[in-house]
Amino acid sequence: MLTIASVFQAIQRSVGPASLSLLTFKVYASPKKDSPTKNSVKVDELSLYSVPEDQSKYVEEPRTLLEENISQLRHFCEPYTSWCQEKYFYTKPKMQSIAQWGVxxxxxxxxxxxxxxxxxxxxxxxxxxxxxxxxxxxxxxxxxxxxxxxxxxxxxYPQQAISFAQVSGGILYEWGLQGYIVIEDLWKNFQKNY
Incomplete structure (x- = not known):
């Protein structure tokens, strides 16, 4: 009959070496100090990395019907998407200021x-x-x-009302003056024509 201690020992003896096999180690090789230096081997000289020279050529595959239709759709939609992006970047600061005002x-x-x-x-x-x-x-x-x-x-709010009246009074005066000038010019042009 197995006891808990013997099961624990069996697990401990099997897990230890198995877990060591999962560890990775880096091994650095260096030449011996007394050996003469040899020329290094090029990659092409290794049999494992032999590459045929000038035999490969890049050939672009022809576009499929789906790729062609998607390309046409993208070119058709490009002006509209760029217009939407311009409007988005134009209105983004205003929307952010409105949102900040709301907060x-x-x-x-x-x-x-x-x-x-x-x-x-x-x-x-x-x-x-x-x-x-x-x-x-x-x-x-x-x-x-x-x-x-x-x-x-x-x-x-009397102080704010006074400052508002001063500012709006100045604006109304400017509008009235501009309106008077426009009407005066129209009247002069009317008299010249008739």
Missing amino acids: DSYEYLKNAPPGFFPRLGVIGFAGFVGLLFSRGSKIKKLVYPPGFMGIAASVY
Whole structure:
């Protein structure tokens, strides 16, 4: 009857030499110091590596029908793929900035200052009231909701409203001046022609 100890010894005696056979060793051969140096043998001189000279020739295989069709498809699609790549590289920075703006807005809303959401509610309600007052006219729908929202926002954020009014006032003045110049040129051209 076999005992556990004898089984363990049998495994130990068989695994040891077997595992040593899996190890690899590097052997470096060097010439003897007292032997004269001989010329090295070229690869072509070895019988194992003999290569027939100038008998081999590279011949390109003819294209199959599938390879030809794929090549035609690639040439047909090349302008479209290059256009898509240009558009991708053109819009990538803008999309990244929009995504970063979204992340920043989320972080701001997640850690909003106290009283921010009630103010936001009042400003939104003012826009809704402006929408109710603008019934019947498309121009009123464009002017009243943003105007009411701007008035409500200026109550809560007076410094930002003042700086916004200064900047937008300058822009509106520039637009008005450019419009005046265009209309004046058109009027002068109209008078010359008639």
